[in-house]
Amino acid sequence: MEAVKNRCCKKVYTGNWLSHQCSRKGVVCREGKYYCNQHDPIRITKENRKKEEAWRKRHDEQSAEFERTRILLGLAKGIPTEELELYELILIGA
Numbered sequence: 001m002e003a004v005k006n007r008c009c010k011k012v013y014t015g016n017w018l019s020h021q022c023s024r025k026g027v028v029c030r031e032g033k034y035y036c037n038q039h040d041p042i043r044i045t046k047e048n049r050k051k052e053e054a055w056r057k058r059h060d061e062q063s064a065e066f067e068r069t070r071i072l073l074g075l076a077k078g079i080p081t082e083e084l085e086l087y088e089l090i091l092i093g094a
């Protein structure tokens with residue numbers, strides 16, 4: 001196996017407190033250190049931000065849905081079930 005030039009500097013944990021240096025070739029240089037595509041800190045930061053945004057979006061959508069349900073339940077208080085079922089049929093256009 002030929003020596004990998006500019007090897008990724010990232011330590012990879014294998015469990016039981018053991019770690020070894022990533023064996024992949026460094027493809028990007030960040031502050032003088034080489035990283036493979038998987039361990040590129042900038043890519044990881046971007047990825048995390050994307051995940052966070054997706055999570056936040058989903059959370060907001062769910063919150064809106066919960067709020068809608070909460071309001072509907074509040075409005076529905078005291079209305080007989082048969083009547084609610086009728087409204088539901090009207091609302092869904094049945």
Ligand SMILES: [Zn+2]
Nearest residue numbers: 008022036039
């Ligand atoms: Zn790596």
